[in-house]
Amino acid sequence: xxxxxxxxxxxxxxxxxxxxxxxxxxxxxxxxxxxxxxxxxxxxxxxxxxxxxxxxxxxxxxxxxxxxxxxxxxxxxxxxxxxxxxxxxxxxxxxxxxxxxxxxxxxxxxxxxx
Amino acid sequence: xxxxxxxxxxxxxxxxxxxxxxxxxxxxxxxxxxxxxxxxxxxxxxxxxxxxxxxxxxxxxxxxxxxxxxxxxxxxxxxxxxxxxxxxxxxxxxxxxxxxxxxxxxxxxxxxxx
Numbered sequence: 001x002x003x004x005x006x007x008x009x010x011x012x013x014x015x016x017x018x019x020x021x022x023x024x025x026x027x028x029x030x031x032x033x034x035x036x037x038x039x040x041x042x043x044x045x046x047x048x049x050x051x052x053x054x055x056x057x058x059x060x061x062x063x064x065x066x067x068x069x070x071x072x073x074x075x076x077x078x079x080x081x082x083x084x085x086x087x088x089x090x091x092x093x094x095x096x097x098x099x100x101x102x103x104x105x106x107x108x109x110x111x112x113x114x
Numbered sequence: 115x116x117x118x119x120x121x122x123x124x125x126x127x128x129x130x131x132x133x134x135x136x137x138x139x140x141x142x143x144x145x146x147x148x149x150x151x152x153x154x155x156x157x158x159x160x161x162x163x164x165x166x167x168x169x170x171x172x173x174x175x176x177x178x179x180x181x182x183x184x185x186x187x188x189x190x191x192x193x194x195x196x197x198x199x200x201x202x203x204x205x206x207x208x209x210x211x212x213x214x215x216x217x218x219x220x221x222x223x224x225x226x227x228x
Binding site for chain 1: 146148150152156157158159160163165201203205207209212213214215216217218220221
């Protein structure tokens with residue numbers, strides 16, 4: 001049963017355009033994440049957000065920025081896309097508690113930059 | 115920095131045979147280890163997790179034991195099924211700072227044939 005929702009499923013755009021991806025979780029978790037999965041299926045964390053505080057920001061390009069309105073939502077904006085941004089972007093959430101540390105992933109948004 | 119190593123990129127085998135996927139890690143903190151499985155065009159889903167040294171954990175016929183002395187968390191199954199064909203990721207997090215996110219290995223693709 002899906003509890004982490006992502007839109008859109010798929011997005012095609014041109015180099016230089018701005019894109020925004022949405023993520024919502026209904027698990028009541030306090031931390032959300034964005035991961036990038038490249039064409040070789042390598043998964044790397046980009047950001048994590050806990051109580052509206054950016055906790056982890058790996059060496060991602062400055063054109064990427066997370067945007068959160070509340071703890072259930074964490075969107076990802078790319079200001080000016082580059083060809084190397086083509087990938088699947090996975091949103092996840094987790095929380096401290098009985099099932100601590102387990103991250104639940106959304107289905108992903110596949111981005112193709114032409 | 116932290117790292118996870120999965121030595122096999124691709125494992126092909128016949129239904130009913132046993133399988134073992136290797137996972138070793140490097141970290142300076144108290145680790146939480148995970149195995150995630152990702153079927154084609156789906157989100158990664160948790161298969162197993164452990165932070166307890168030398169204790170076997172099992173789920174859906176898969177099992178693994180965290181050995182801190184050798185920094186390993188190998189995944190095993192005694193008899194694979196066709197439905198086990200998927201991408202398997204070993205991942206690591208800081209047990210005391212889950213919000214840092216997961217460090218993933220490169221993944222092992224398992225292909226099971228009739």
